[in-house]
Amino acid sequence: MKVSVKVPATVANLGPGFDCLGIALPLYNEVTVEETVMPGSGLEINIIEEDEDYDLLSIPKDENNIAYKAIELLYNFIGQTPSDIKITIKTGIPIARGMGSSASVIVGGLVAANELLGKPADDAILLAIASEVEGHPDNVAPAIFGGFCLSSLETDGSVSYSKIPWPKDWKLTVLIPDYELNTMISRSVLPENISIKDAAFNIRKCAMIVDSAYRNDFESMKKALKDKLHQPYREPLIKGFKEICELVENEEDIIGCTIAGAGPTILVISKNDGFEKVHNGIKEIFTSLNVTCDIRTLNVENEGTKVI
Ligand code: HSE
Numbered sequence: 001m002k003v004s005v006k007v008p009a010t011v012a013n014l015g016p017g018f019d020c021l022g023i024a025l026p027l028y029n030e031v032t033v034e035e036t037v038m039p040g041s042g043l044e045i046n047i048i049e050e051d052e053d054y055d056l057l058s059i060p061k062d063e064n065n066i067a068y069k070a071i072e073l074l075y076n077f078i079g080q081t082p083s084d085i086k087i088t089i090k091t092g093i094p095i096a097r098g099m100g101s102s103a104s105v106i107v108g109g110l111v112a113a114n115e116l117l118g119k120p121a122d123d124a125i126l127l128a129i130a131s132e133v134e135g136h137p138d139n140v141a142p143a144i145f146g147g148f149c150l151s152s153l154e155t156d157g158s159v160s161y162s163k164i165p166w167p168k169d170w171k172l173t174v175l176i177p178d179y180e181l182n183t184m185i186s187r188s189v190l191p192e193n194i195s196i197k198d199a200a201f202n203i204r205k206c207a208m209i210v211d212s213a214y215r216n217d218f219e220s221m222k223k224a225l226k227d228k229l230h231q232p233y234r235e236p237l238i239k240g241f242k243e244i245c246e247l248v249e250n251e252e253d254i255i256g257c258t259i260a261g262a263g264p265t266i267l268v269i270s271k272n273d274g275f276e277k278v279h280n281g282i283k284e285i286f287t288s289l290n291v292t293c294d295i296r297t298l299n300v301e302n303e304g305t306k307v308i
Contacts, residue, residue, distance in 0.1 A: 002034035002086075003115040004308050007108040008146060008301040009093040010100030011174065012138040012261040015227040016205035022100070022149055022261075024142040024301040025172060029101065030090040030308070031067060031108025033116055043068060044086040059089070066102055067109025070133045074113050077129070078120045082113075094294075096180035098261035103139030106130050111144070111305050127151075127159045137161065139261065146304030150210060166300045167216040170255060173275045175244070175266040175282065178292040181237055186262035189233050198228040218255060218271060225256030225269065238263045243285045248278050270297075 009027040013019070036044070045061040045068065059065065063072075067087050075082045087109060093101040107130050114121050121129070123144070130140035137151035141161045151161040208224035211217075235241050238259055244266055248254040253274025260267045268275060268282075275297055286293045 001116060002032055003112040004030055004032040005108050005112045005115070005305050006030050006308050007104040007111070007143050007305045008100075008303075010103055010139040010142045010261075011098065011172070011265070011267050012100065012136075013227075013230070013258065014209060014267070015225040015231065015256065015258040016202045016229065017138070017150070017209060018202070018227070018229045019136040019138050019153075020151055021206070021209065022138040022142040022151070023166065023172065024146045024148075024304060025099070025174065025298050026301040027094075027099065027296075027298075028092045029104040029108055030088075030092070031105060031112050032086075032088040032090075033067075033071065033109060033112035034086040034088075035116060036084040036086050042084060043082075046086070046088045048088065048090040059095075066133055067105045070106045070110040070129055071113040073129045073132065074110055074117070074121060077125065078117065085113075094176050094265075096182055097176050098181070098183075098259065098263045098265040099174065099176065100139040100143055100261065102183075103130070103134050103143045106133045107140055107143040107305055111307070115307055124158065127161060128157055131159045132157065142304070144304050146302045147300060148213060164210055164213050166213055167218075168299075169272050170218075170221075171270050171272065171275065171297050172300065173268040173270065173295065173297040174260060175240075175268065175286075176294040176296070177239060177264050177286070178294075179239075179264060181262065181264040183262040186234055186237060189237065190230055191233065194229060202227060202229045221255050221269075225258055227258070231259055234259055234263055238266065239289050239291050240282075240285045241266055244268070244282055247281050247285065251278055254278060 008024040012022040131137035141149040141151035148166040212221035253271045255269040
């Protein structure tokens with residue numbers, strides 16, 4: 001028996017919502033989990049590249065694979081250990097670009113295995129296991145549930161989450177560059193401590209994002225998409241981020257510009273087709289930096305993970 005699921009890409013943080021805000025986008029990984037017929041055949045992991053030349057060599061194909069780790073925790077939750085499992089990952093989400101490809105693989109393995117086992121885990125358990133493997137819940141929550149999610153990893157390991165309405169005319173453009181940035185590296189440049197002033201700045205901006213989305217308040221959202229917790233430290237790693245933020249800063253129909261998750265993709269949020277006014281300027285910035293960039297304007301993905 002086998003189960004396949006389709007899991008969306010996600011962009012985390014949206015500026016100030018470090019490790020707690022994330023939004024799903026309509027690019028997908030497909031994960032198939034199969035209990036193999038031949039007992040004793042062990043673990044088999046296959047990776048199939050869907051449409052681009054991603055570096056798939058870096059994905060472990062043994063017990064260290066993150067989809068397998070999530071499946072193992074699910075089996076442990078029901079008092080079992082996985083033995084003969086085949087996992088197939090078909091990648092349609094760029095790897096190591098800040099588009100939630102690892103969250104998607106974790107969630108895909110977990111949800112497919114949960115279906116195979118007759119759904120022993122509810123949404124809360126799936127979210128807690130996926131967050132444990134990923135280390136934070138901001139990508140895995142929208143990967144499971146779709147939409148714009150606020151999530152919070154609690155001290156007991158449980159995860160609270162809430163889906164926030166995202167205004168239909170707020171479009172998301174991802175600027176996906178041709179180079180990778182490992183999340184561990186991007187987290188390693190963050191300081192151990194920050195000032196109370198910067199913490200207070202982020203608390204109010206993060207609250208403003210949630211409030212602005214609920215009230216569909218474009219002007220308030222423009223002020224909210226600012227961050228002092230991680231973006232200033234990551235900026236040197238993200239080619240073009242500073243220049244693009246400056247370019248879009250005073251554009252009427254641009255809501256804001258943030259690093260997508262840990263980068264290096266950049267997210268530009270605009271009203272309707274407002275992005276078109278800055279499209280050429282952004283292309284020129286990347287050309288001057290010798291970066292090839294895949295630019296995609298997308299709507300929010302509201303469905304989350306689906307069994308296919
Ligand atoms: N919140 C995470 C970070 C997202 O910014 O490091 C990337 O996994």
